[in-house]
Amino acid sequence: MDSSTPIPLPATNMDSSSAAMDALLKQFERLQRPIDLVQTLSERQVKEIPARYILPSDRRPSRPLQVHQSLPVIDLAGLEDIDQRFKIVRQLAQASQEWGFFQIINHGIPLSLLESVKRVSKEFYEISLEEKRKQCPVRPGITMLEGYGRFFDISDDTVLDWVDALVHYISPQWAKAVEYWPKTPSTYRETYEKYGEEVMGLIEKLLGLLSEGLGLDPNYIQILIKEPLLQVRINYYPPCPQPDMVNGLKPHSDGDLMTVLLDDGVEGLQVRKDEDWFTVPPVPRSLIVNIGDLLQIISNGKYKSAEHRAVVNTNQNRMSIGMFLNPQVDVLIDAAPELIDEDHPSLYKAVKAGEYKTVYMSKDFRGKAAVEDLRIEQAKQVNL
Numbered sequence: 001m002d003s004s005t006p007i008p009l010p011a012t013n014m015d016s017s018s019a020a021m022d023a024l025l026k027q028f029e030r031l032q033r034p035i036d037l038v039q040t041l042s043e044r045q046v047k048e049i050p051a052r053y054i055l056p057s058d059r060r061p062s063r064p065l066q067v068h069q070s071l072p073v074i075d076l077a078g079l080e081d082i083d084q085r086f087k088i089v090r091q092l093a094q095a096s097q098e099w100g101f102f103q104i105i106n107h108g109i110p111l112s113l114l115e116s117v118k119r120v121s122k123e124f125y126e127i128s129l130e131e132k133r134k135q136c137p138v139r140p141g142i143t144m145l146e147g148y149g150r151f152f153d154i155s156d157d158t159v160l161d162w163v164d165a166l167v168h169y170i171s172p173q174w175a176k177a178v179e180y181w182p183k184t185p186s187t188y189r190e191t192y193e194k195y196g197e198e199v200m201g202l203i204e205k206l207l208g209l210l211s212e213g214l215g216l217d218p219n220y221i222q223i224l225i226k227e228p229l230l231q232v233r234i235n236y237y238p239p240c241p242q243p244d245m246v247n248g249l250k251p252h253s254d255g256d257l258m259t260v261l262l263d264d265g266v267e268g269l270q271v272r273k274d275e276d277w278f279t280v281p282p283v284p285r286s287l288i289v290n291i292g293d294l295l296q297i298i299s300n301g302k303y304k305s306a307e308h309r310a311v312v313n314t315n316q317n318r319m320s321i322g323m324f325l326n327p328q329v330d331v332l333i334d335a336a337p338e339l340i341d342e343d344h345p346s347l348y349k350a351v352k353a354g355e356y357k358t359v360y361m362s363k364d365f366r367g368k369a370a371v372e373d374l375r376i377e378q379a380k381q382v383n384l
């Protein structure tokens with residue numbers, strides 16, 4: 001059993017008196033119990049998956065619709081041209097309103113770097129389990145558990161997802177804790193530092209365009225979030241003998257401001273639009289971008305943080321690399337004043353980014369429960 005040796009509690013720079021810390025410590029305690037990680041189960045070629053991964057029949061992923069509607073693919077080339085820029089702003093705003101998700105091409109991040117990121121991530125997953133746990137122990141981090149292992153095991157009733165993950169911060173400097181980053185392969189650190197810089201540049205660009213799309217000053221969101229935190233989560237979904245009975249990642253919206261996701265070309269991500277689920281087909285050289293709950297609040301519900309999930313398959317590994325942008329914990333998240341008037345009242349209560357994380361973690365990663373909790377009563381009538 002891979003979790004049988006207790007993991008020592010490493011130092012953390014989180015405020016140890018906070019409710020968030022209590023929640024994290026509880027989760028951390030649960031991880032000391034002996035449950036295999038899914039990579040081990042898959043390598044052992046179990047025929048039947050353990051009960052804790054099996055979803056009740058009414059919560060199993062249904063087949064997504066095969067209809068002619070697919071996630072918008074937006075070409076970011078030509079932003080220097082004023083007409084083209086205007087067109088891109090419109091496309092981004094529309095995609096964020098209708099889907100909360102879009103794919104981007106010509107995003108400016110070198111394709112060779114994307115390949116290196118995928119390669120070093122895969123190489124980390126190929127080293128032994130003991131080595132992975134030794135290099136990157138799970139530990140309470142700044143707002144959630146960080147390290148390599150299983151996450152979101154909140155209570156005995158939690159149905160576990162068929163995924164292992166490596167989570168750590170990339171920036172700013174003080175949040176990085178590089179001593180817990182993978183040492184194997186040796187190029188991991190430089191590759192992710194470079195990718196972090198590139199993704200920050202891309203996010204700054206996107207936040208400017210999305211601010212414009214709301215009719216706000218292009219710098220509005222960036223000024224609001226000050227020096228944000230960028231976190232990576234490398235999801236590893238090994239083959240599963242009973243894929244229809246599990247979630248790779250259960251339906252959730254991201255509790256951050258914005259996420260940039262890189263996939264490895266294997267299908268698995270599904271996005272919910274209204275009542276239906278749509279498969280996101282991998283597009284070569286693209287990145288997937290999604291609006292997080294905090295941007296939904298700032299835009300007063302105009303941009304949506306869509307529910308999404310990952311499904312798994314019987315014969316292929318799948319890997320996805322999410323880069324999550326979060327404001328510092330003390331930043332107050334509220335609807336932009338310019339978006340509020342008599343006809344458009346505030347839809348959500350203002351919340352500090354750190355407090356939101358605590359609520360988000362307590363919801364067992366269920367759908368959009370956390371952001372819905374903040375909805376102001378009279379606004380519950382308004383149909384978004």
Ligand SMILES: O=C(O)CCC(=O)C(=O)O
Pocket residue numbers: 233235249254261263268269308309310319320322
């Ligand atoms: O694996 C995927 O495509 C989705 C990953 C995801 O939603 C997440 O890490 O939050």
Ligand SMILES: [Fe+2]
Pocket residue numbers: 252253254308
């Ligand atoms: Fe997600």
